[in-house]
Amino acid sequence: MGDGTAADNVSSWVNNTHSMAVLIDANEGKARPLYAGQSLEEPPSDNDTVDLVDWA
Numbered sequence: 001m002g003d004g005t006a007a008d009n010v011s012s013w014v015n016n017t018h019s020m021a022v023l024i025d026a027n028e029g030k031a032r033p034l035y036a037g038q039s040l041e042e043p044p045s046d047n048d049t050v051d052l053v054d055w056a
Contacts, residue, residue, distance in 0.1 A: 010042075010048065010050060011041070011042045011047050011048060012039070012040065012041050012042065013034055013039065013040045013042075013050075014038075014039045014040075015034045015035065015036055015037065015038050015039070016037070017036055017055075018036050019036055019055050019056060020033050020034065020035050020036060020055070020056040021033070021034040021053050021054070021055055021056070022034070022053070022054040022055070022056055023040075023050045023053060024050065024051060024052040024053070024054060025046070025049040025050060025051060026051040026052060027049070027051065028049065030049075031054075032046075033056075
């Protein structure tokens with residue numbers, strides 16, 4: 001169960017912007033892109049691991 005914020009509680013992402021988003025797992029030091037117009041359903045191994053979203 002999460003702490004009431006979006007961090008570690010989101011399993012699906014949709015980037016409706018014209019910019020690339022970077023999904024960051026601060027605990028594991030991993031980052032992955034979410035390109036403009038793209039959606040993503042987290043696989044079980046990465047489910048609820050995004051701590052930060054950065055915009056490129």
